[in-house]
Amino acid sequence: MTQPRMLLVEDDAALAELLIWHFSRENFEVRQTGDGEEALLLAEESPPDLVLLDWMIEGTSGLEVCRRLRRMPATQNVPIIMLTARGEEEDRVRGLETGADDYVTKPFSPRELVARVGAVLRRVRPALAGEQLSYADVEMDTVSHKVRRGGTPVALGPTEFRLLRHFLEHPGWVFSRERLLDSVWGQDAEIELRTVDVHIRRLRQAINAGGRPDIIRTVRSAGYALDADGKL
Structure with missing residues (x-):
């Protein structure tokens, strides 16, 4: 939980x-x-x-x-x-x-x-309060560590899984790279900001496979958000 x-x-x-x-x-x-x-x-x-x-x-x-x-x-x-x-x-x-x-x-x-x-x-x-997270056509079981999009299994690495989980828990919220580092990697992690971009790119490749719409939005001068409607 x-x-x-x-x-x-x-x-x-x-x-x-x-x-x-x-x-x-x-x-x-x-x-x-x-x-x-x-x-x-x-x-x-x-x-x-x-x-x-x-x-x-x-x-x-x-x-x-x-x-x-x-x-x-x-x-x-x-x-x-x-x-x-x-x-x-x-x-x-x-x-x-x-x-x-x-x-x-x-x-x-x-x-x-x-x-x-x-x-x-x-x-x-x-x-x-639960174990199932979902947004648009993405579903995550946080206990079994399984992710599906449109019913199709999505293979994610541990860091991409944590990133997606964070986004699913806060759909529509815009997170800066610094905030993502603190929330996903931890405040004590000595990781460069560009590392966030690398893992965002991997997450996108995994969940957008098969030509599905990109639901990870890059918000200019702000960061990233889970946004299926393209309103940000």
């Missing part, structure tokens, strides 16, 4: 520590900040799979952070769960209208919150 990446925006240090402990136990990779502006920078720098956002943080409010996350291309589709002491229906509606996917009122049970987060991820990012 893929390790989901969470951005926790909470300025109560004790609560933040508690939530980090609970979600780390559930195999989440958690980045945390109590500052709204920093949260926006972190989200743009490395888009998370889910944002857990306190309404009442200092400075830029959680509501404004939510609104701006929805305007940013990198995070417009990232699920957001808001945490707040506000329990009135009008406040809940405001949060949802701003772009939140769910709303949890304090005090809450950390175990219940973990379950709510899991439910949201299964609904909006099924790739994080």
Whole structure:
């Protein structure tokens, strides 16, 4: 199972520590900040799979952070769960209208919150909760390490498999070579950027065999994306 990446925006240090402990136990990779502006920078720098956002943080409010996350291309589709002491229906509606996917009122049970987060991820990012990944006519079984396109088996090397898996988990997202190096090879890998281009070329040759349309888009001055519609 893929390790989901969470951005926790909470300025109560004790609560933040508690939530980090609970979600780390559930195999989440958690980045945390109590500052709204920093949260926006972190989200743009490395888009998370889910944002857990306190309404009442200092400075830029959680509501404004939510609104701006929805305007940013990198995070417009990232699920957001808001945490707040506000329990009135009008406040809940405001949060949802701003772009939140769910709303949890304090005090809450950390175990219940973990379950709510899991439910949201299964609904909006099924790739994080299962073993089968698919996009357009490409299918991947992450357990048996088998890939098919249009029902035809595709032979991939280990690195090309990891690259394709990363793209399948984030269809439509544009990744720079640096981001791909960090995500696929690891931050400690001493590999040149052009190595990414070599493996992208191998991946294309494998999945486009037989004259099939190229679904790996090169986005000028930005990087690569899985894009079957050619909209990027």
